[in-house]
Structure formats: structure tokens, C-alpha cells
Amino acid sequence: MGFKKNLLLFAVVIFVFCLPIVVESSYYMSIFIVIGLYAIVAQGLGLLMGWAGQVSFGQAAFYGLGAYTAAILATRCQWPPLLCVFVAPLLPSVIAFIIGRPILKLRQHYLVLATLGFGIFVFVMLKDLGALTGGPSGLTGIPYLNIGSIIFMTDHQYFYLVWCALGLTLFCMANLTRSPIGRVFKAIHSSERAAEAVGIDTASLKLQAFVLSAFLAGLAGALYAFWVTFISPSPFGFTTSVEFALMVVVGGLGTLWGPVLGAAIIVGLTEFLRWAVPVALPHAGGEFEIIFFGIIFVLIMLFRPKGLLSIEKSSMAVNNPATLRSTDA
Amino acid sequence: MLKRSLLVLLCLVLTIALTGCGKAKTTTEPTAGESKEAYKIGAVVDISGPAASLGEPERNTLQMLVADLNAKGGIDGHPVDLIILDNKSNETEAVLAAKRLIDQDKVLAVIGCSQSSTSLAIVDTVTKSGVPTISMAASAKIVTAEDGKQQPWVFKTAQSDIVVANKIAKYLVGQGIKDVAFLSMNNAFGDSGLKNFEEAAAANGINILLKEKFEATDNDMTAQVTKVKASKAKATVVWAIPPSASILTKNFRSLGINMPLIHTHGIGNQTFIDIAGADANGVIAPMGKLVVAEQLADTDTQKQILLSYISNYQEKYGNRPSTFGGHGHDAFELAVKAIEQAGPDRAKIRDALEGITDFPGISGVFNLSVEDHNGLGEDSMVMIEIRDGKWHYLAD
Amino acid sequence: MLGTESQYMQYLFSGLTLGSIYALIALALVVTFNITGIFNLAIGEFVTIGALAAISLREVGCPNALAYTLAVIIAGLVGVLMERGTINPARKASVLTLIIITIGVSIALRGAALLIWGTHPYTLPAFVDAAPLSFLGAVLIPQSLFVLGLAVVAVALLFTFFDFTFAGKAVRAAMMNRTAARLVGINPARLSLFAFAFSGIIAALAGIFITPITTATYDMGFMLGLKGFVAAILGGVTNATGAIIGGVLLGVIEAFAAGTLPSGLKDAVAMVVMIVVLLTRPTGILGQR
Structure with missing residues (x-):
């Protein structure tokens, strides 16, 4: 098993590495860039939802805060872009740290709504602090990212950058979940009370997971800003938050690869429908894409309620998260 | 773990394959039976x-x-x-x-x-x-x-919005109005309108006494309009599109405010009037010539193209x-x-x-x-x- | 010019009108939540379907009363279909899965509304054609009275139903203790069906009553549904009276925020109030600590 697993991991790495060499189209590269960016956010959210058992419907706010911090530092303060990418995730992390302790005390739907409310609050602020953020019109003139003399201008270059960041995230996440802390998370996940009873400071650990998820969302946001070189508040709204949560749940809670798969499915499905609907129904408009998107989601959740990667019943799947369990139905 | 990584790999490959099909399809589609x-x-x-x-x-x-x-x-x-x-x-x-x-x-x-x-x-x-x-x-x-x-x-x-803003500012100057209230949608359209109108107003000696915003999805702007009613403004400029532009117009009329209500090209379709009904009467706006095509002089270079666009569109889509x-x-x-x-x-x-x-x-x-x-x-x-x-x- | 009292009176009127709609949506949410344990994120789409179906039925020549009744029935049926098609099959799944399912349904319904009605905004005539009423310098449009009236009637009927009918008592029993209710022979599947039909009907009524004031578009339900949630939280999700108070309170807060602060911050104020309530009184303003 161990050997096979390593072999497969190796195959994935080779596949990702070779992709830009084989694929010429910057359209496909862009799809993979977006998948990579979303997967980084989803990894953080996956840690929070799957391991620490907390839900967030406001993750797009951290994604947006990262993007705006990077863009503002690069355009208004003329900081070098690379430095911005490293500094930008700090703001969302600090904000997560401040709001985390009170908010994470909430349970179930209350937590969903509190995070959702936070997301909308940040969205309104991005629109209203026009002097700093450019308001609803957005910020133009964001420079390209460069490391030394290499300028990340083409999508093929950017692909490597984003997927390296994703690879690093996955590596850390894999180590984290296998470490003692990972086991503690599992304990919180199966029963928070039991974990507390054996002396685990669950509140502090949940907070750490929340801060880490905000950091990763901020990192992805910063990378997004330097890729599109234009940002406005609209990609950081409630809908995006919901999409992030969808990615994690569809991929499979408490799995390492689930969030990556979820991100690939959401982005891939959108692009697939963009192509498939006009082919299947020549006179249909974009409306059908939306309808099918919704229906496919419902179907996935009906037939695989614990996500696509829940093939083998892990201990996680059996011990349904205490915080998310349906009381009765 | 094995199955999972396999699934991820499969999914990535599938994404390429699926979008790849798109390429093959669209390139073979056109020109069937055409010579060129x-x-x-x-x-x-x-x-x-x-x-x-x-x-x-x-x-x-x-x-x-x-x-x-x-x-x-x-x-x-x-x-x-x-x-x-x-x-x-x-x-x-x-x-x-x-x-x-x-x-x-x-x-x-x-x-x-x-x-x-x-x-x-x-x-x-x-x-x-x-x-x-x-x-x-x-x-x-x-x-x-x-x-x-x-x-x-x-x-x-x-x-460009500056063209619209200048047109409104000049109209206000022509009417001898100096103090206005400005209401805009809280999105890129309204934001750009606000910035450009501020510029045009400054250039034409117009004071903006009140700047208020509303969301495109808002159902009621009575609160914002009430502020206008309480202000010393002599005219109100609204930068919005329907339905919010229509809702605002209704709110404005129901509060019985007696001052010129100026909209922009954003209301340039029949929908605005259909929704606002009688409350739309008296609204003034700068606009492309499309809505008044029939009233243009026959010498207007655009008249013919406007009329033919209107009749073709109306025939095909019914509005x-x-x-x-x-x-x-x-x-x-x-x-x-x-x-x-x-x-x-x-x-x-x-x-x-x-x-x-x-x-x-x-x-x-x-x-x-x-x-x-x-x-x-x-x-x-x-x-x-x-x-x-x-x-x-x-x-x- | 307008005096400060008149201004505040005006904010109160407009807050009460919108608040009544939020209250109705919150009511539908709370009843569904207590019977099934699910927050139905597709509730806003029921509002849309009710309003737009009524408009279409009027256009094909139905008299107003018939068009409105049919539209309400259609929305109720959509609720029933949603429950049978997606909620009932997944009743054993986790709450999170069920939330995601309702999101999926709302996306699909919104797409369907876009397909059927397009992006065009529509309107309905006011129920009576009368001049706005004036009170202490503030103005109240007659349709607002209908909206307020609907909220009052809906609550009155709901209480009558809960207190004086057998079915109502069964529902109330299930809301208090689902397991115990099942033990005494109350069928949870049928109750769940009832809950979704009921929320469809209430939401559609809300949509029809508010359309003369606000117009109707295919995506109108999204924000209304969200506001309904906030209202339900403010009032405490376990409590029908709380939902009504929460809704009205949210409407009034929004109107006063838009009136007294820079109006772009209105939605932020509503969210801050919600979060503060969640943190300090998680069971809502009416709930016990």
C-alpha cells in the first residue's frame, strides 16, 4: 500500500509538472490556475470543516481581504509583488484571530449564519471604503508578480506558481493531520466534550484551524490579484463563500484530497456545462447551465451525502461530526 | 488513499478530456456547405x-x-x-x-x-x-x-459616464439649479457615476448637498429619499437602472417631493416606465437617441438605423x-x-x-x-x- | 423640508413594511426548521415563484383573485416536490449535507425562473388604488397596510391552527420533541411535507403582497431569503412570535440605518446586529439565556 501510494503521488506530481508542457492553450492553463487557487482556499476550509468540525460560510471574505491587501500594497504603496504575496495573508489571519474566539463558540446553524454575516460585512466594507479599495469600480493597475527577474506573465508560468503553492499546502496539511495535533483534531471532531474531558483546549485548537484557513484563503486571494491584475468586490461575495463550502462538502469532509477534487469539480463542471449545454441543446441559453449546475449538486449530495471521496468508511465517516449531526430526521 | 488519489487523477484527466472535446467540436462545426x-x-x-x-x-x-x-x-x-x-x-x-x-x-x-x-x-x-x-x-x-x-x-x-455627467450638469445650470442631491446604486455603475458627476458638478459650480447609495437588490429606498426631502436640495440626480431606479421613483413620488427628478441613460428602456407607471411622468434624463428615434428630425444621420433596429428587434423579440x-x-x-x-x-x-x-x-x-x-x-x-x-x- | 420627527416616523413606516415581509419569510423558515431540523435556503425562490407566477397568470387573463390563489398553490406544490424529491430521500444525512441540498435546489430554481421569466422586472397593480396616507408629516402607502395586515393575519391563523386544531397540536408536539411525537404516532414524514408546503405558501403570499411596492425579478428571492434568515436569528429560531418580532425589528433597523448613517452601510449594520445578537443572546432576543 505504502509503495503504491507513493507511486501514485509521484504520478500526480509528474502529471502536474508536465501539464503546461503538453497543454498549449492558456485557456486550459487558466482553468487549472483557478482550480489551484480554489483548492488552496478549500484546503483551509477543509481543515476547519472536516477536522475541527466548524463550518464557515464566509471564507470568500478572507479570500477577498488577501486579494485586496496584496493589491493595495502593490499599487498604492509600490511594494514588490512577491513581498505582498507573503504579507497579504497576515491581515485575514489577524482578523480571524480576533473574531474567531467569540464566533467559534457558536454551534451548527448559528455558526453558519455568523460567518455568513461576517462575509457580507466585509463585502460591504470593500465596497464602501472607496478611498482605499477603489469602491465598487475596483482596483486597476496591479503589476505582474515577479521573482527576481522572472516575471509571471503567462498562464503557463502562473500555473507552476499556483500549483507549487498548492503542493506546499497539501504537504503541510498531510503532515499536520498525521501529527499529534491532527489526532487531537480528530478527537474534537468525533466528540468535542470527550476531548475537553481529557484536557484538550478545544477552543484554542479550533481557533488555530480558523486562523490557518483564513491564512490560506488570503494567500489564494493574493495570488488571484496578481493573476487577473484587476480586482473588484464582486468575486468575493456570498456566492463565492457558498461555492467554497460546496467544494469541501462535495469532495468529502475530513479527507486530504477532497477539497482539491471539490475545486476541480466546481470549476470543471462550470466550464464543461459552458461547452456541453450549447452542444446538447443548441438554442438553450446560459439559463440551462445554472439549472444543471444546481441539479447535479443535489444529485451528488443525494447519492454521496458524505462527499465523493468517502468511498471507504473512515472512522470520520462513521462518527459523524458531533457539531454537524442531524438531531433526528 | 490509493483509490482517492486515483479519483483525483481521473478527475483532472477528465477535465482536460471534456474541455478538449469542446475544442474538437467547435472547430468542425461551421462552414458545412459554405464555400468560404x-x-x-x-x-x-x-x-x-x-x-x-x-x-x-x-x-x-x-x-x-x-x-x-x-x-x-x-x-x-x-x-x-x-x-x-x-x-x-x-x-x-x-x-x-x-x-x-x-x-x-x-x-x-x-x-x-x-x-x-x-x-x-x-x-x-x-x-x-x-x-x-x-x-x-x-x-x-x-x-x-x-x-x-x-x-x-x-x-x-x-x-462614457463623464459625457452623461456633463450633460446633466449643463442641464442643471440651464435651469438655474445649484444645489442637488445625488442618489446612486452601490455598484460599479453608480460608483463611476458618482465620481464623474462630482467632477462635472465642480466644473459647473453645482453643489452636491447629499450623496446616498442603495443596493441594486434593495426593495425600498424610502429612507434615502426621506433624507432628500429633509435637505435643501433643489433637484435630485439618480444614477441607477431598473428595477431599483423605478422603485426609487415610486418612493420619491409617494413622499410627495416637489423637485425635478433627473435620471440617467440607465433607465433607457420601456421597463422603467412600465414599472414606475404614472410616477415616471416628469422624469428627465440624458439618453441615447434610441428611445426617441421617431421624434428625431429626418435629417438626423442616426434616424434610419435606429428605426430599422427597433422594428427588427420588435419583430423578433416582441418588445x-x-x-x-x-x-x-x-x-x-x-x-x-x-x-x-x-x-x-x-x-x-x-x-x-x-x-x-x-x-x-x-x-x-x-x-x-x-x-x-x-x-x-x-x-x-x-x-x-x-x-x-x-x-x-x-x-x- | 422635513422635521426630524417626521423623518423618523417615515423610517418607521418603511421599516415596518419591509419588516413584515422579512417576518413572513422568517416565519416560514422557523416553522420548517422546528418540524424538520432544516434551514431551507431555497425559501427565497418560493417568494420569487409566487410573485412571478401570479404575474404570468394575470397576463394570460386570470382574474386577480384566481391568479393569486393559483400562484400560491403552485409555490406550495414546488415546496412539496422539493421535499419529496430532495429532502425526504436525504433525511438521514447530516445537517450540513441538507443545507447544501437546499442550496442546490435554490440554484436550480433560480435558473428555471431565469429561463421562464428572463431578467425583465415585472410589477403587479396595488390592491386598492388610493392616495398615500399622511401621518405626522410622514407618508404611508396603502399597499403597506396590506403587507402589515398579511403578517398579522398569518400569525393569527397560525396560532389558531396550533392551539385549536388537532393537526396543529400534532405539529406543535413535533416541534417540541420530535422523538416523543413519533412515539405517540405522529408521522414525521408527513409533517415534513406539510412544513415545506406551508413555507411555500407563506413565502408566495409574501411575494405577491410586496410586488406592487417593490417589483419582481427572477433573483428577488435571494436577498429576501437571506434577510429572512437574519430575522429568524434575531427572533430566536425556535419561536414563531420571535420570528415576527425579529423580522419587523430587522426592517426598522435597516430603515433607520439607511436614514441616519451613510446609506451604503445599511447591510453591514444589519449583519453586525445579527452577529452581536448571536454572540450575546444565541437564542434570540426573546429566548431564555
């Missing part, structure tokens, strides 16, 4: 999502025009294959859609997007790929780079086209004209676009040049007033 190779034009339109009320008439217009063009034999016998993609009013999707058109479909030119924000999002992409692009959105930033020069590859067909549809019309006609002159070469099409002058469109007479990628002046707009549920042309 089809010219491909792409369009990225905000057909669904918050900006759908802009994108839908644009999509309809584009579909109508391409059908007409092909019925007439296309461009020099080349049929035109127009590929319209929906970006769901989302910037990330707009970028992906634009790249798809450029890399997969190899289009000669791109039309899009409907909103300023989505248009700005694709500027970098089309510039890097060197594809002439015609936006249908208002913001002057779309065609103006940070250094003040025109974006080399990007053009636009909607009047009168909006000014947004007009932006789509102009974008398509400019692209076709440039391709006619330049042939299937992106760089030459760009150059041809810069050389188009005295071109009558729906939004005005276009005079494009190296220094001006919009090409519309204040004469492209007229002041109108709504009386008895009808648009009336106010001579200057």
Missing part, C-alpha cells in the same frame, strides 16, 4: 447574474444581427460564426470565457463584457493575446490605461430594444466593419477599428481614433422627459 471559411467572432456577455438585465438584450441583439448578416451572405461571402458565452456577471468566469474564445475558438475579435467590472477583468487577457476587443460597458477606465493612454486592444461602444441592446448592436457592427476592411487578421482589425469615423450607430456617431477608443461625444446624447408614459425629446 467562416469568420469567428466571440462575445462574453453577462447573461445571468446581477447584470443580466444588461446582458440579455445584448445577447438577443447579437443573435439577431448575426442571423441577418449571414442571411445576407456574411462578410464578403464568409459566414460569421458568433460564439456567445455567459460569464454569469462574474469576473473570474469572464476571464476564463475570454481565454476560451481566444485560445480554443481562435476568434478574430471579442465583444464584451456588459459591465465595467467584467470588462476591466478581461483587459489584461485580451491585451496579452493581442485580440481586438469591444466592450459594451460605460467606465472610461476600460479603454484608458493607468498612464492616460488608450488601451491598445480595447474599444467600447457605451458613452422594444433597450439602450444596452444598442451597445451590443454597435459593438457587432463596428467589428464587422473592421473585419470587412482588414480581413481575418487580428492586428489589422485593430488598426481598422482605430480608423473608423462618421459611423452611425445606435448610441451615436462613432469617430474612433488612436487617442479615442470610444469615439462618442456629448452630441450622442439628448435630454428627454417622460410625459404621459412616453419619452419626449427635449430640444436643447
Whole structure:
């Protein structure tokens, strides 16, 4: 098993590495860039939802805060872009740290709504602090990212950058979940009370997971800003938050690869429908894409309620998260 | 673990395969039975999502025009294959859609997007790929780079907001009004309107006593309008599109406020009047000539093209086209004209676009040049007033 | 010019009108939540379907009363279909899965509304054609009275139903203790069906009553649904009276925020109030600590 697993991991790495060499189209590269960016956010959210058992419907706010911090530092303060990418995730992390302790005390739907409310609050602020953020019109003139003399201008270059960041995230996440802390998370996940009873400071650990998820969302946001070189508040709204949560749940809670798969499915499905609907129904408009998107989601959740990667019943799947369990139905 | 990584791998491969099919399909599709190779034009339109009320008439217009063009034999016998993609009013999707058109479909030119924000999002992409692009959105930033020069590859067909703002400011000066209240939608359209109106007001000695905002999805603006009622303003300027523009007008009338209510080109379709009903009467707005086409003098260079657009659209879709549809019309006609002159070469099409002058469109007479990628002046707009549920042309 | 009292009176009127709508949506949410344990994120789409179906039925020539009744029935049926098609099959799944399912349904319904009605905004005529009423310098439009009236009637009927009918008592029993209710022979599947039909009907009524004031578009339900949630939280999700108070309170807070602060911050104020309530009184303003 161990050997096979390593072999497969190796195959994935080779596949990702070779992709830009084989694929010429910057359209496909862009799809993979977006998948990579979303997967980084989803990894953080996956840690929070799957391991620490907390839900967030406001993750797009951290994604947006990262993007705006990077863009503002690069355009208004003329900081070098690379430095911005490293500094930008700090703001969302600090904000997560401040709001985390009170908010994470909430349970179930209350937590969903509190995070959702936070997301909308940040969205309104991005629109209203026009002097700093450019308001609803957005910020133009964001420079390209460069490391030394290499300028990340083409999508093929950017692909490597984003997927390296994703690879690093996955590596850390894999180590984290296998470490003692990972086991503690599992304990919180199966029963928070039991974990507390054996002396685990669950509140502090949940907070750490929340801060880490905000950091990763901020990192992805910063990378997004330097890729599109234009940002406005609209990609950081409630809908995006919901999409992030969808990615994690569809991929499979408490799995390492689930969030990556979820991100690939959401982005891939959108692009697939963009192509498939006009082919299947020549006179249909974009409306059908939306309808099918919704229906496919419902179907996935009906037939695989614990996500696509829940093939083998892990201990996680059996011990349904205490915080998310349906009381009765 | 094994199965999982396999699944991930499978999924990645599948994404490529699926989108790859798209490529194969679209390249084999056109030109069946035609003698000459089809010219491909792409369009990225905000057909669904918050900006759908802009994108839908644009999509309809584009579909109508391409059908007409092909019925007439296309461009020099080349049929035109127009590929319209929906970006769901989302910037990330707009970028992906634009790249798809450029890399997969190899289009000669791109039309899009409907909103300023989505248009700005694709500027970098089309510039890097060197594809002439015609936006249908208002913001002057779309065609103006940070250094003040025109974006080399990007053009636009909607009047810039500063043109509208100046028109309103001059009207106010003409009426002897100095103090106004300004209400705008809290999105890119309203924000750009606010910034440009502030500029125009300062230049014309007008004081903005009150600046209030409302969301595009708001159901009631009574609170904002109440502030206007409590202020010393002598006129109210509203920068919005229906339905919120209509709701606000109703709120304004129900509070019985007695001052001129000035809207913008954003209300330029019958929907505004249909929803606001009798409350719309008395509204004044600068607007493209589309809504008052029938009242124009016969000598007006745009009259004929306006009337034929209206009757064609009405015949096909059963309602009168909006000014947004007009932006789509102009974008398509400019692209076709440039391709006619330049042939299937992106760089030459760009150059041809810069050389188009005295071109009558729906939004005005276009005079494009190296220094001006919009090409519309204040004469492209007229002041109108709504009386008895009808648009009336106010001579200057 | 307008005096400060008149201004505040005006904010109160407009807050009460919108608040009544939020209250109705919150009511539908709370009843569904207590019977099934699910927060139905597709509730806003029921509002849309009710309003737009009524408009279409009027256009094909139905008299007003018939059009409105049919539209309400249609929305109720959509609720039933949603429950049978998606909620009932997944009743054993986790709450999170069920939330995601309702999101999926709302996306699909919104797409369907876009397909059927397009992006065009529509309107309905006011129920009576009368001049706005004036009170202390503030103005109240007659349709607002109908909206307020609907909220009052809906609550009155709901209480009558809960207190005086057998079915109502069964529902109330199930809301208090689902397991115990099942033990005494109350069928949870049928109750769940009832809950979704009921929320469809209430939401559609809300949509029809408010359309003369606000217009109707295919995506109108999204924000209304969200506001309904906030209202339900403010009032405490276990409590029908709380939902009504929460809704009205949210409407009034929004109107006063838009009136007294920079109006762009209105939605932020509503969210801050919600979060503060969640943190300090998680069971809502009416709930016990």
C-alpha cells in the first residue's frame, strides 16, 4: 500500500509538472490556475470543516481581504509583488484571530449564519471604503508578480506558481493531520466534550484551524490579484463563500484530497456545462447551465451525502461530526 | 488513499478530456456547405447574474444581427460564426470565457463584457493575446490605461459616464439649479457615476448637498429619499437602472417631493416606465437617441438605423430594444466593419477599428481614433422627459 | 423640508413594511426548521415563484383573485416536490449535507425562473388604488397596510391552527420533541411535507403582497431569503412570535440605518446586529439565556 501510494503521488506530481508542457492553450492553463487557487482556499476550509468540525460560510471574505491587501500594497504603496504575496495573508489571519474566539463558540446553524454575516460585512466594507479599495469600480493597475527577474506573465508560468503553492499546502496539511495535533483534531471532531474531558483546549485548537484557513484563503486571494491584475468586490461575495463550502462538502469532509477534487469539480463542471449545454441543446441559453449546475449538486449530495471521496468508511465517516449531526430526521 | 488519489487523477484527466472535446467540436462545426471559411467572432456577455438585465438584450441583439448578416451572405461571402458565452456577471468566469474564445475558438475579435467590472477583468487577457476587443460597458477606465493612454486592444461602444455627467450638469445650470442631491446604486455603475458627476458638478459650480447609495437588490429606498426631502436640495440626480431606479421613483413620488427628478441613460428602456407607471411622468434624463428615434428630425444621420433596429428587434423579440441592446448592436457592427476592411487578421482589425469615423450607430456617431477608443461625444446624447408614459425629446 | 420627527416616523413606516415581509419569510423558515431540523435556503425562490407566477397568470387573463390563489398553490406544490424529491430521500444525512441540498435546489430554481421569466422586472397593480396616507408629516402607502395586515393575519391563523386544531397540536408536539411525537404516532414524514408546503405558501403570499411596492425579478428571492434568515436569528429560531418580532425589528433597523448613517452601510449594520445578537443572546432576543 505504502509503495503504491507513493507511486501514485509521484504520478500526480509528474502529471502536474508536465501539464503546461503538453497543454498549449492558456485557456486550459487558466482553468487549472483557478482550480489551484480554489483548492488552496478549500484546503483551509477543509481543515476547519472536516477536522475541527466548524463550518464557515464566509471564507470568500478572507479570500477577498488577501486579494485586496496584496493589491493595495502593490499599487498604492509600490511594494514588490512577491513581498505582498507573503504579507497579504497576515491581515485575514489577524482578523480571524480576533473574531474567531467569540464566533467559534457558536454551534451548527448559528455558526453558519455568523460567518455568513461576517462575509457580507466585509463585502460591504470593500465596497464602501472607496478611498482605499477603489469602491465598487475596483482596483486597476496591479503589476505582474515577479521573482527576481522572472516575471509571471503567462498562464503557463502562473500555473507552476499556483500549483507549487498548492503542493506546499497539501504537504503541510498531510503532515499536520498525521501529527499529534491532527489526532487531537480528530478527537474534537468525533466528540468535542470527550476531548475537553481529557484536557484538550478545544477552543484554542479550533481557533488555530480558523486562523490557518483564513491564512490560506488570503494567500489564494493574493495570488488571484496578481493573476487577473484587476480586482473588484464582486468575486468575493456570498456566492463565492457558498461555492467554497460546496467544494469541501462535495469532495468529502475530513479527507486530504477532497477539497482539491471539490475545486476541480466546481470549476470543471462550470466550464464543461459552458461547452456541453450549447452542444446538447443548441438554442438553450446560459439559463440551462445554472439549472444543471444546481441539479447535479443535489444529485451528488443525494447519492454521496458524505462527499465523493468517502468511498471507504473512515472512522470520520462513521462518527459523524458531533457539531454537524442531524438531531433526528 | 490509493483509490482517492486515483479519483483525483481521473478527475483532472477528465477535465482536460471534456474541455478538449469542446475544442474538437467547435472547430468542425461551421462552414458545412459554405464555400468560404467562416469568420469567428466571440462575445462574453453577462447573461445571468446581477447584470443580466444588461446582458440579455445584448445577447438577443447579437443573435439577431448575426442571423441577418449571414442571411445576407456574411462578410464578403464568409459566414460569421458568433460564439456567445455567459460569464454569469462574474469576473473570474469572464476571464476564463475570454481565454476560451481566444485560445480554443481562435476568434478574430471579442465583444464584451456588459459591465465595467467584467470588462476591466478581461483587459489584461485580451491585451496579452493581442485580440481586438469591444466592450459594451460605460467606465472610461476600460479603454484608458493607468498612464492616460488608450488601451491598445480595447474599444467600447457605451458613452462614457463623464459625457452623461456633463450633460446633466449643463442641464442643471440651464435651469438655474445649484444645489442637488445625488442618489446612486452601490455598484460599479453608480460608483463611476458618482465620481464623474462630482467632477462635472465642480466644473459647473453645482453643489452636491447629499450623496446616498442603495443596493441594486434593495426593495425600498424610502429612507434615502426621506433624507432628500429633509435637505435643501433643489433637484435630485439618480444614477441607477431598473428595477431599483423605478422603485426609487415610486418612493420619491409617494413622499410627495416637489423637485425635478433627473435620471440617467440607465433607465433607457420601456421597463422603467412600465414599472414606475404614472410616477415616471416628469422624469428627465440624458439618453441615447434610441428611445426617441421617431421624434428625431429626418435629417438626423442616426434616424434610419435606429428605426430599422427597433422594428427588427420588435419583430423578433416582441418588445422594444433597450439602450444596452444598442451597445451590443454597435459593438457587432463596428467589428464587422473592421473585419470587412482588414480581413481575418487580428492586428489589422485593430488598426481598422482605430480608423473608423462618421459611423452611425445606435448610441451615436462613432469617430474612433488612436487617442479615442470610444469615439462618442456629448452630441450622442439628448435630454428627454417622460410625459404621459412616453419619452419626449427635449430640444436643447 | 422635513422635521426630524417626521423623518423618523417615515423610517418607521418603511421599516415596518419591509419588516413584515422579512417576518413572513422568517416565519416560514422557523416553522420548517422546528418540524424538520432544516434551514431551507431555497425559501427565497418560493417568494420569487409566487410573485412571478401570479404575474404570468394575470397576463394570460386570470382574474386577480384566481391568479393569486393559483400562484400560491403552485409555490406550495414546488415546496412539496422539493421535499419529496430532495429532502425526504436525504433525511438521514447530516445537517450540513441538507443545507447544501437546499442550496442546490435554490440554484436550480433560480435558473428555471431565469429561463421562464428572463431578467425583465415585472410589477403587479396595488390592491386598492388610493392616495398615500399622511401621518405626522410622514407618508404611508396603502399597499403597506396590506403587507402589515398579511403578517398579522398569518400569525393569527397560525396560532389558531396550533392551539385549536388537532393537526396543529400534532405539529406543535413535533416541534417540541420530535422523538416523543413519533412515539405517540405522529408521522414525521408527513409533517415534513406539510412544513415545506406551508413555507411555500407563506413565502408566495409574501411575494405577491410586496410586488406592487417593490417589483419582481427572477433573483428577488435571494436577498429576501437571506434577510429572512437574519430575522429568524434575531427572533430566536425556535419561536414563531420571535420570528415576527425579529423580522419587523430587522426592517426598522435597516430603515433607520439607511436614514441616519451613510446609506451604503445599511447591510453591514444589519449583519453586525445579527452577529452581536448571536454572540450575546444565541437564542434570540426573546429566548431564555
